Amino acid sequence: MLSKRIQNRVFWVGAQNPDLRTFDVVMHTDAGTSYNSYLIVGSEKTAVIDGVREAYATEHIAKISEHCDPAKLDYIVCNHTEPDHSGSLVHLLEMAPHATVLCTKAGSLFLKKLVPRNFKCRVVEDGERVSLGDVTLRFVQAPFLHWPDSLFTFAEEEGILFSGDVFSFHMAGEGLFDDEIAWTGEMEAAQRYYFDTLLAPFRSYVLDALEKIRGLSIRMIAPAHGPVRRRNPQALLEVYREYASDGPVSDTPKGYVAYVSCYGYTRELAEEIYRAGIRNGMDMEIDDIAEVGPERVAEKIRRMDAVALGSPTVNRDALKPVWEVLASLSAYDARGKRAVAFGSFAWSGEAVRYMAERMGRMGFRLVDTLAVKLRPDAEERRQAYALGERLAQSVRE
Numbered sequence: 001m002l003s004k005r006i007q008n009r010v011f012w013v014g015a016q017n018p019d020l021r022t023f024d025v026v027m028h029t030d031a032g033t034s035y036n037s038y039l040i041v042g043s044e045k046t047a048v049i050d051g052v053r054e055a056y057a058t059e060h061i062a063k064i065s066e067h068c069d070p071a072k073l074d075y076i077v078c079n080h081t082e083p084d085h086s087g088s089l090v091h092l093l094e095m096a097p098h099a100t101v102l103c104t105k106a107g108s109l110f111l112k113k114l115v116p117r118n119f120k121c122r123v124v125e126d127g128e129r130v131s132l133g134d135v136t137l138r139f140v141q142a143p144f145l146h147w148p149d150s151l152f153t154f155a156e157e158e159g160i161l162f163s164g165d166v167f168s169f170h171m172a173g174e175g176l177f178d179d180e181i182a183w184t185g186e187m188e189a190a191q192r193y194y195f196d197t198l199l200a201p202f203r204s205y206v207l208d209a210l211e212k213i214r215g216l217s218i219r220m221i222a223p224a225h226g227p228v229r230r231r232n233p234q235a236l237l238e239v240y241r242e243y244a245s246d247g248p249v250s251d252t253p254k255g256y257v258a259y260v261s262c263y264g265y266t267r268e269l270a271e272e273i274y275r276a277g278i279r280n281g282m283d284m285e286i287d288d289i290a291e292v293g294p295e296r297v298a299e300k301i302r303r304m305d306a307v308a309l310g311s312p313t314v315n316r317d318a319l320k321p322v323w324e325v326l327a328s329l330s331a332y333d334a335r336g337k338r339a340v341a342f343g344s345f346a347w348s349g350e351a352v353r354y355m356a357e358r359m360g361r362m363g364f365r366l367v368d369t370l371a372v373k374l375r376p377d378a379e380e381r382r383q384a385y386a387l388g389e390r391l392a393q394s395v396r397e
């Protein structure tokens with residue numbers, strides 16, 4: 001795609017990779033991705049907002065050159081210093097040695113490690129304005145979206161919010177704007193998946209950032225990946241507010257039992273824990289991980305207040321689907337969540353201990369564990385029920 005004017009004095013000068021299927025190891029994408037960078041040619045000064053992955057630096061600089069001489073660039077704004085947006089910076093700075101990089105304090109510390117050359121860097125304060133002549137940039141600090149460095153840049157006269165990874169999702173295509181492409185359920189899902197993977201751990205920061213931009217007259221949102229949003233930016237802010245509020249905040253605590261079981265013994269324990277949760281006022285769900293799939297289970301765990309994870313011991317370990325669930329979660333997902341581990345075994349019984357150790361290291365608040373030899377008898381089923389009661393109790397506390 002060539003460079004493109006997105007409005008008056010603002011141009012898209014980014015890059016696209018429609019063939020990408022795995023982003024940063026952690027995310028899949030069915031439609032590639034874009035690395036959005038924007039150039040503002042003000043009446044007095046010029047600014048590039050965000051960069052692209054290093055592999056696309058030449059293309060990026062060529063697109064900037066279509067509209068101005070890169071050697072005369074005044075500012076390069078780094079809303080987010082992650083290498084998919086800052087990789088090109090070292091090359092752009094070679095062309096534009098006099099440009100001043102504008103970023104947050106955290107961003108400046110990251111850039112020192114990312115850019116192996118001296119460059120002019122200025123830390124911008126929350127609410128600070130920088131004039132390009134007929135366009136004024138206003139900076140809104142929005143930390144932890146999804147790194148400590150993140151910043152929004154609002155071009156006041158244009159009404160464009162440059163939002164970094166926020167409001168992004170992975171997609172490359174012919175159209176640059178959301179109203180140029182047929183908006184499908186898959187895009188909605190890609191948007192939600194992006195939020196869940198990168199931003200959900202920082203829900204409260206998302207809500208803080210939304211509050212800070214509430215009063216701005218935003219006519220367009222220009223994110224770092226995916227389409228530029230001009231169809232109804234205010235509605236997108238609301239969608240994000242809903243995403244960010246969809247955490248474990250309901251009055252009725254949510255509990256979840258996820259297990260695997262070869263002969264049904266661990267399942268018997270799971271069902272006792274589930275019953276105890278319900279009788280103790282929790283909104284409960286129960287799943288066999290082998291049926292539902294580890295990713296879906298991990299997704300559900302993110303929204304729960306309490307989790308019970310069960311596996312039999314097989315070949316001196318917990319079963320693979322359980323490890324896949326835990327590998328799909330981050331320490332942010334686990335942080336402070338009440339949890340128990342349980343399972344059946346025949347002679348050595350390592351699974352429960354190993355799960356508990358891993359969950360503890362991830363940051364789950366482990367309430368207790370239960371390992372039962374082979375088929376649970378009446379007393380052991382009572383113990384499983386009591387484990388569910390303690391889990392529910394811990395959430396109330």
Ligand SMILES: Cc1cc2nc3c(=O)[nH]c(=O)nc-3n(C[C@H](O)[C@H](O)[C@H](O)COP(=O)(O)O)c2cc1C
Pocket residue numbers: 260261262263264265266267311312313314315316317344345346347348349350373374375
């Ligand atoms: C292939 C296989 C390997 C096993 N390895 C172990 C083991 O290393 N240690 C152990 O205590 N039990 C082992 N067991 C026994 C199971 O843990 C035991 O049968 C348990 O009750 C199964 O619970 P479930 O019905 O929930 O799957 C193994 C069972 C199978 C089928």
